[in-house]
Structure formats: C-alpha cells, structure tokens
Amino acid sequence: MPSDASELAQRLARDAEAVCRHYLSNGRRQGRYWLIGDVRNTPGRSMFVRLNRSNKGAAGKWTDAATGEHGDLLDIIRESCGLVDFHDVAEEARRFLMLPRSELRQSRGAARRLVQGGSQEAAIRLFAMSRPIAGTLAETYLRKRGISAVHHGGALRFHPRCYYRPNDEAALETWPALIARVSDLSGRTTGVHRTWLDPDVFDCANLGKAPIDTPRRAMGHLLGNAVRFGGVDDVLVAGEGIETILSLRCVLPTLPMAAALSANHLAALLLPPSLRRLYIARDDDPAGELALATLTERSLAAGVEAVALSPRLGDFNEDLRSLGVNELRGALWRQLAPQDVARFLSLAAIERG
The missing domain is CATH 3.40.1360.10 (Dna Topoisomerase Vi A Subunit; Chain: A, domain 2)
Structure with a gap:
C-alpha cells in the first residue's frame, strides 16, 4: 500500500468520484466536477472537485469558491472525518484504498454486492472502518429508545456514511448507521447488521431510524450466529x-x-x-x-x-x-x-x- 502523502493522493485521485461519493455524500456530480457546499460535506454548490485530469488541473484537486480554500483528496478525508493527525488521515485513506475497485465503482452490479448482499470480508471491512459509538448519533438513537447504559462490549460501532440502495434501479445513498458485529461461537466475525439512522433523530417519529424502505439489513454469514x-x-x-x-x-x-x-x-x-x-x-x-x-x-x-x-x-x-x-x-x-x-x-x- 502507498505510504507517503503524494503517493496516497495520487492513488485516491484515480478514483476521485468514488472518494467524493464516500466522503462528500451530500454532493453530486455535474460534468467533470463534484459539487458540494464545503470540504466538511455540507450540502451546497460552492466547492467543486475535479474528477478527471484536464488542462485546468489534476483529478482530485478542489477549490471552495466561497472561502478560497483548496486542497486535494487527503484534505477532504481529513476534514470530512474530523481527523487531526496526518497518521490518522493516512490510515483512513489506506482503509479506503484497500476496498476492491469493484466495490468502489458505482455500477449497478458492484453497488448491489456492496450494499445489498455483501460477503463476510466486506462485513469485516465495514466494521473495521466504523468508529466507537460514544458521542455519536448511534448513542443518541439508543438513548431515544430508552437504552441509556449501553453494555455492548465492543459489538456495536457507528459509521457516519454507510451505503444504502433500496433496489437495483434506485440511486446509491449514504446514511449514518449503527453497525453491529455478528460472530460465531468462537468469536470470529461472520457478518454485520446495519441500522440506518435519521440525522434529525430528535425530531424523527420513527424512533430514530432513517426514513427509508428498509432501515435494517444484515450482510455476511448469519445462520446460527x-x-x-x-x-x-x-x-x-x-x-x-x-x-x-x-x-x-x-x-x-x-x-x-x-x-x-x-x-x-x-x-x-x-x-x-x-x-x-x-x-x-x-x-x-x-x-x-x-x-x-x-x-x-x-x-x-x-x-x-x-x-x-x-x-x-x-x-x-x-x-x-x-x-x-x-x-x-x-x-x-x-x-x-x-x-x-x-x-x-x-x-x-x-x-x-
């Protein structure tokens, strides 16, 4: 895997659209650019990310017209994830790059495998990329359901932008999600369960679950586990x-x-x-x-x-x-x-x- 900043940025730039879809999920593609409000994934159109190399610059470079900020895809990962140390940014970039290209492309078949079916290996990766639930929307969701003291022993985590596709024809979405680890009798991870959450959890009439058709799904090997x-x-x-x-x-x-x-x-x-x-x-x-x-x-x-x-x-x-x-x-x-x-x-x- 790449180690220094320039090599990481170059590798990310090869799949610039996939990076944007993952970390700037509130934006959308328009022509050769990804449009978003700012580098912290705020909805809007003032920031644009180049998706392909052109005479105007390299893929992955971005500029925020409202603030004058600019940078590359490593900066997007740092700001959208709220990271401080470059070590943590590099680790997050490496985790992203370790995903097979078939899972990063937005083709119908790849998206179906990623968000609907899902292998045991994909489940393990998703759990590893998630974060502890303390102080997250997942903890808020559980408290809304009366669960104030969460004795979960590390079986629960939170992902701020977990892929969701309601059916084969629908567009890929991202929602925050409570991620639960499924394991066998030996403690080996065999799958995960995802509960997609509503960011407006305090105002949600559905007890905090996202307003989507199937807010709960599992992936991996479940039977007996x-x-x-x-x-x-x-x-x-x-x-x-x-x-x-x-x-x-x-x-x-x-x-x-x-x-x-x-x-x-x-x-x-x-x-x-x-x-x-x-x-x-x-x-x-x-x-x-x-x-x-x-x-x-x-x-x-x-x-x-x-x-x-x-x-x-x-x-x-x-x-x-x-x-x-x-x-x-x-x-x-x-x-x-x-x-x-x-x-x-x-x-x-x-x-x-």
Missing part, C-alpha cells in the same frame, strides 16, 4: 432484535446475551457447548411464538434447560420505553431462576424500585 454481548459460560439470554437485547442488558448487564436478528435466525441459533440454561426473550407475535417453540425443542434435545422471558407489551424495548427500568427489573425478577436472580440481578435495586 448472532450479535453477542458478553462471554457465555453456562447461562445465556437469546432474542431477536438488538434493541430488545440491549433493553434487557440495562437491567442485567453481566448476563451474557445474543441477538439473532430475526425470528428465523433465533430458531436456528447455535448453542454453546458449555450452556446449561437458555433464556429465550420472545417477541409477542406469531413469528416470536414459533421461534420460541423451535428453539425450546432444540435446547431440550441438547440437554439445555429453556426458559421463556415474556414481555408485557410487544417486546422488551417497548416494555423499557413504556414501563421504565424498575418495572422491567421487577418483571424479570419474577421470570428468572432464583439462582440467576442472586447471580445477575440486584435485589437491592429491586427493593429501591
């Missing part, structure tokens, strides 16, 4: 959605949990060999009932005790938002095995609630 929170010993809670599991972790932060991402995947979840008791956090709908029945049967056949955890409303996130953490804690206290109450649930907290 899950988004995992905590290392499993002999007890595990398994459920469908990430928000459902995080709601339970607001009350049971030390109890290992797994989000299978759908009812069908919950039914097919692979069980750790050390497992002795499995709590199944069901959703209150027909698909949730079927997943509960199937996973219970599989657990008992493997010699694992299966215990259903039932929400009062549609799911445990709805319980958390509507009833509050103390009511949720009391409801779980009545459903857990006595030894697990003493082990994982604070009785003092129940009495204070």
Whole structure:
C-alpha cells in the first residue's frame, strides 16, 4: 500500500468520484466536477472537485469558491472525518484504498454486492472502518429508545456514511448507521447488521431510524450466529432484535446475551457447548411464538434447560420505553431462576424500585 502523502493522493485521485461519493455524500456530480457546499460535506454548490485530469488541473484537486480554500483528496478525508493527525488521515485513506475497485465503482452490479448482499470480508471491512459509538448519533438513537447504559462490549460501532440502495434501479445513498458485529461461537466475525439512522433523530417519529424502505439489513454469514454481548459460560439470554437485547442488558448487564436478528435466525441459533440454561426473550407475535417453540425443542434435545422471558407489551424495548427500568427489573425478577436472580440481578435495586 502507498505510504507517503503524494503517493496516497495520487492513488485516491484515480478514483476521485468514488472518494467524493464516500466522503462528500451530500454532493453530486455535474460534468467533470463534484459539487458540494464545503470540504466538511455540507450540502451546497460552492466547492467543486475535479474528477478527471484536464488542462485546468489534476483529478482530485478542489477549490471552495466561497472561502478560497483548496486542497486535494487527503484534505477532504481529513476534514470530512474530523481527523487531526496526518497518521490518522493516512490510515483512513489506506482503509479506503484497500476496498476492491469493484466495490468502489458505482455500477449497478458492484453497488448491489456492496450494499445489498455483501460477503463476510466486506462485513469485516465495514466494521473495521466504523468508529466507537460514544458521542455519536448511534448513542443518541439508543438513548431515544430508552437504552441509556449501553453494555455492548465492543459489538456495536457507528459509521457516519454507510451505503444504502433500496433496489437495483434506485440511486446509491449514504446514511449514518449503527453497525453491529455478528460472530460465531468462537468469536470470529461472520457478518454485520446495519441500522440506518435519521440525522434529525430528535425530531424523527420513527424512533430514530432513517426514513427509508428498509432501515435494517444484515450482510455476511448469519445462520446460527448472532450479535453477542458478553462471554457465555453456562447461562445465556437469546432474542431477536438488538434493541430488545440491549433493553434487557440495562437491567442485567453481566448476563451474557445474543441477538439473532430475526425470528428465523433465533430458531436456528447455535448453542454453546458449555450452556446449561437458555433464556429465550420472545417477541409477542406469531413469528416470536414459533421461534420460541423451535428453539425450546432444540435446547431440550441438547440437554439445555429453556426458559421463556415474556414481555408485557410487544417486546422488551417497548416494555423499557413504556414501563421504565424498575418495572422491567421487577418483571424479570419474577421470570428468572432464583439462582440467576442472586447471580445477575440486584435485589437491592429491586427493593429501591
């Protein structure tokens, strides 16, 4: 991979449009230029980036007519990502350049592979390119759903401009996204789950999800695997959605949990060999009932005790938002095995609630 600034800039300039689509996603192409408000990805038309070499300058060079600022694609990466040290800028540029060219081109076939299907390798790259959720829109989104203490153990990250295409014919879009790592029983990353978010999360009626057709999608190898929170010993809670599991972790932060991402995947979840008791956090709908029945049967056949955890409303996130953490804690206290109450649930907290 290129190491010095000039070589990095030259390599980026070969795919100048792809760089602009990724880091200046609020702009658009017009002729031989990419138009945008400024280098920090503000919508507008005062800044223009040359996409092809011409007698007026090299590809990747840009000028902001409103401020007189100018630079190259490394400057775009620095400013749009809010980076300070050149080391961090170079690392981000190298990560971008490591993506295969087929994934950077905006052709229909490549975009479909990148944003709709997606391999395990692409999932690993996406998670590596994402950032911790602290102080990001992802943390705001979770707090809006009542999840104020996020005990995620590094399974969750945030990407400010994650690709999204609603269908083969639609234009490629970018939205901020909560990125969740899917892993197998050995802890190996097998995929990711993306929840695209609305930047106007406080005003969004859809609880912070982006106003798009399918704001949740997964990529990679999912069957039998899950988004995992905590290392499993002999007890595990398994459920469908990430928000459902995080709601339970607001009350049971030390109890290992797994989000299978759908009812069908919950039914097919692979069980750790050390497992002795499995709590199944069901959703209150027909698909949730079927997943509960199937996973219970599989657990008992493997010699694992299966215990259903039932929400009062549609799911445990709805319980958390509507009833509050103390009511949720009391409801779980009545459903857990006595030894697990003493082990994982604070009785003092129940009495204070």
